[in-house]
Amino acid sequence: MSSKHRSNQRKPVKINLNKSLRVWTAVCCLSGGLVASFATLAQSQTPDTDIAVSSYPSDSPEAWLAKMANAFTSLNYQMSFVLLKPGMNAQPYLWRHGIAPDGTSMEQLNLLNGPGREVLRVGNEVSYFEPNVPPYTLRSTIINGPLPMAFFRDPLQLSGSYEFMLVGRSRVSGRAAQQLRVVSRDKSRFGLNLWLDQETGLPLKMNRVDLQGQLLEQIQVTALDVTAEADDYFSRIELAKLPEVVTFPPSPRSSHQWQIDFMPTGMQLVKWDVHRLPITGDVVEYVMLSDGIVDISIYLQPASASRVTEDVLLRHESDTFLSRRQGDAHVTVIGKLPAQTANAIAASVKLVTP
Amino acid sequence: MSQQHENLSALIDGEQHDDGLIDAVSQDAELAAKWQRYHLIRQGLRKELPPNGQFDISAQVAAALNEEATVLAPKQRRWQDLPVVAQVLPLARQGGQFAIAASVAVAMVLGVQQINTQDPTEPFNTTQPQLPGVQGGMSPVSLEQTRPLQQTDMLEQRRRINAFLNDHRQQMQLRTIEPVADEQQAQEQPAQASEDQPE
Numbered sequence: 001m002s003s004k005h006r007s008n009q010r011k012p013v014k015i016n017l018n019k020s021l022r023v024w025t026a027v028c029c030l031s032g033g034l035v036a037s038f039a040t041l042a043q044s045q046t047p048d049t050d051i052a053v054s055s056y057p058s059d060s061p062e063a064w065l066a067k068m069a070n071a072f073t074s075l076n077y078q079m080s081f082v083l084l085k086p087g088m089n090a091q092p093y094l095w096r097h098g099i100a101p102d103g104t105s106m107e108q109l110n111l112l113n114g115p116g117r118e119v120l121r122v123g124n125e126v127s128y129f130e131p132n133v134p135p136y137t138l139r140s141t142i143i144n145g146p147l148p149m150a151f152f153r154d155p156l157q158l159s160g161s162y163e164f165m166l167v168g169r170s171r172v173s174g175r176a177a178q179q180l181r182v183v184s185r186d187k188s189r190f191g192l193n194l195w196l197d198q199e200t201g202l203p204l205k206m207n208r209v210d211l212q213g214q215l216l217e218q219i220q221v222t223a224l225d226v227t228a229e230a231d232d233y234f235s236r237i238e239l240a241k242l243p244e245v246v247t248f249p250p251s252p253r254s255s256h257q258w259q260i261d262f263m264p265t266g267m268q269l270v271k272w273d274v275h276r277l278p279i280t281g282d283v284v285e286y287v288m289l290s291d292g293i294v295d296i297s298i299y300l301q302p303a304s305a306s307r308v309t310e311d312v313l314l315r316h317e318s319d320t321f322l323s324r325r326q327g328d329a330h331v332t333v334i335g336k337l338p339a340q341t342a343n344a345i346a347a348s349v350k351l352v353t354p
Numbered sequence: 355m356s357q358q359h360e361n362l363s364a365l366i367d368g369e370q371h372d373d374g375l376i377d378a379v380s381q382d383a384e385l386a387a388k389w390q391r392y393h394l395i396r397q398g399l400r401k402e403l404p405p406n407g408q409f410d411i412s413a414q415v416a417a418a419l420n421e422e423a424t425v426l427a428p429k430q431r432r433w434q435d436l437p438v439v440a441q442v443l444p445l446a447r448q449g450g451q452f453a454i455a456a457s458v459a460v461a462m463v464l465g466v467q468q469i470n471t472q473d474p475t476e477p478f479n480t481t482q483p484q485l486p487g488v489q490g491g492m493s494p495v496s497l498e499q500t501r502p503l504q505q506t507d508m509l510e511q512r513r514r515i516n517a518f519l520n521d522h523r524q525q526m527q528l529r530t531i532e533p534v535a536d537e538q539q540a541q542e543q544p545a546q547a548s549e550d551q552p553e
Contacts, residue, residue, distance in 0.1 A: 128527075144529050248528075270529065278524065279517035288525055295529060297522040310511060316519055323518070334522040 061164035061180050065155040067201035072097075072152045073105060077202060078225045083146045084218040085317045089113070092222075093146065098230025106234045109145050119143045120237065127242045135243040146219060148192075150292035152203065158292055161185055161266025170195065172204040173221045182293070187211055188264040188341045189294060200226050208318065211338055217318040258285060258300050258329070262348035264341060266291040284332075289345075296335035296342075300349060303330050313339055322346055359388065366392050 056063040071077075076098045083091040094110040107121040115131035126144075127137040142149035151158065167179040176198035183191040195205040202224060208217040263269075271288035285300040303325060311324040322342040323332040331346040358378070362385065364370040379385045397403050 138528065140529075144527055271525070275521075277514075277517040278520045280514055282514075282517070284521075286521075286525065288529065290529070295526050297518075297525055299518060299521075312511065312515065314515075319519070319522070321515060321519065323515075332518050334518060 059166065061166045062156060062159070064166065064178055064180055064196055064201065065164060068196050068203065069153060069155055071197075071201040074099070075200060075202070076227045076230045077200070078227070078231055079202070079221050080223045081219050081221040084220070086216070087317055091146070095147070096231050096233060098234040100230060100234060106230070106237070107143060108233065109143050109147075119145060120242070122237070122239065122242070125242070125245060137243045137245045139245055139247075147203075147206075148293050150290070151192075154292070155182075158182075158266060161189075161264065161291060162191075162293070167193075169198070173224060175199070175204060175224065177204050184264075186265060187338075188344075189291070189337050190216060192293065197224065200224075202226070208336065216336065257352040258287075259350045259352055260287065260298065260345065260348055261350065262344050263289060264291070264337075264345075267296070270295070289335075294336045296333065296337060296345070298345065298349075299332040299334075300351075301330045301332075302351065303328050313343075327351060358385070362388060363392060366396060 056066065078094070078096045081093050081095060083093065092112040094108070094112055096108040098106050100106055104123045105121075106123075109119045111117040117131070118129040120127045120129070121140075121143050124139055124141050125137050126140045126142075127135060129135045142153060155164075161184065163183045163185050165181040165183065167181050169176060169178055171177065172195045177195040178198055180194045180196065181191065182194060190211070191209050193205075193207040193209060194203060196202065197204050203219075204221045204224065206219040207215055210216055267289045268291065269287065270290045271286065274283065274285050276283055282301065287298040287300070289296045289298065313320075313322045313324075315321070318336050319334055320337055320339055320342050321332070321334050322339060323330070324343070324346050325331075326346055326349050329349055329351045331349045333342040333346050335342070358375070361370060361372060361375050362379065365372060365375055366389070379389050394403075
């Protein structure tokens with residue numbers, strides 16, 4: 001209630017915020033345990049933060065996102081979070097980030113339930129340790145997981161396709177948090193509700209919501225620990241024992257000429273190849289689009305080759321699955337996006353025979 | 355009855371000499387079995403058990419279980435489809451003497467496993483036909499293209515949907531291989547710049 005109230009009245013907000021900020025810092029200074037770590041933090045981080053944030057007004061959503069991106073890559077932190085999706089058990093994760101003495105950024109994401117799944121990023125090499133699969137390493141700057149890491153790293157590149165709004169402040173995971181809303185400008189994609197830690201700018205909670213504001217997926221941080229030094233875990237890693245980097249040979253392009261006329265603004269072509277599906281063994285032409293917040297898979301099959309007969313639209317967990325006949329092609333679109341957008345993309349596919 | 359058991363225990367411990375009780379033991383089969391078990395327990399406690407003791411009980415339990423096996427595991431459902439059961443049941447068959455413990459373990463493991471399983475490889479059940487249309491776990495999204503599926507095509511349709519969903523997950527997993535070359539160069543420079551600043 002109070003957050004809505006604040007966002008409606010723009011002027012008084014600043015005064016309130018400043019006042020409460022002062023109160024908050026006072027409270028912070030009184031609470032003994034946290035002081036040491038935050039004090040060192042503040043000292044070490046001020047130069048970076050100033051530069052990134054200074055180009056925006058201090059109470060703008062852009063300044064907050066810049067602060068988040070900065071904290072994301074420059075702080076030593078450890079957090080536990082829980083991923084909640086419909087039709088699925090809660091998944092607890094441990095997420096650590098540390099800067100090694102030589103300046104290498106190291107990151108670990110660990111699924112804590114069941115057989116587990118551990119991902120370790122050292123610089124630009126990401127190693128995946130998963131059950132039933134031999135460990136492998138990919139050259140990449142981000143970890144693939146439940147968090148939209150590409151968005152966290154560089155949120156402001158999305159300003160063309162998403163609108164950022166400051167909503168209000170609340171308490172999340174026992175800490176003061178600033179709420180932001182990330183909304184698709186053309187309503188072609190789902191939005192995010194983001195709660196950032198007031199002190200550090202790190203994300204504390206993230207809701208993915210559909211166009212009506214209904215919750216689709218939730219990530220809730222349960223514990224956040226920011227330290228001056230990187231966690232001991234990172235110093236124990238034996239770099240020589242990490243799996244070798246996997247490189248994929250460029251896959252053959254098919255003789256068919258496809259054309260996708262509609263791509264939501266800000267979406268980029270990430271991947272385009274031909275491969276076989278795991279269960280059925282069907283050969284498909286595959287396209288991946290991404291804007292950093294969502295990844296969309298598009299599968300193309302000539303209608304003659306495809307044994308698919310029916311058009312299907314369904315929701316699996318938070319993914320939308322759309323499969324439809326489009327002229328001479330059969331198009332399948334999967335991703336966390338509204339059905340209308342999936343349909344618009346599928347409808348824009350054309351098969352141009354050479 | 356429990357008084358008799360206590361007396362029996364005392365007799366075995368050498369604290370009581372009651373000829374009537376010894377007679378009772380020799381006549382009552384149940385008491386005789388108890389007598390045997392008490393001795394077994396005593397030997398166990400004193401670590402006097404032979405290294406490979408032949409315990410009658412396990413054989414009896416196994417025999418009893420073999421007779422009941424058809425009732426316990428009706429074959430209507432294909433248990434081979436359940437990953438854990440498929441692995442545990444053959445084990446339970448091998449060691450008849452472990453059958454009871456194993457079946458309890460199956461229940462426990464199943465319970466635990468159900469909590470722990472995540473990301474099923476086939477989110478849509480392709481094993482047995484069900485009613486057409488929307489099933490549990492999915493919520494319908496209304497769009498003109500949606501039509502109820504034909505019963506005959508259901509399994510094939512679901513297999514295909516599973517294949518697509520699996521592949522989508524796999525592709526998400528292997529993402530950022532190809533943009534790395536560009537992204538790396540783009541991101542290395544600001545990274546270096548920010549590293550330089552604090553020093």
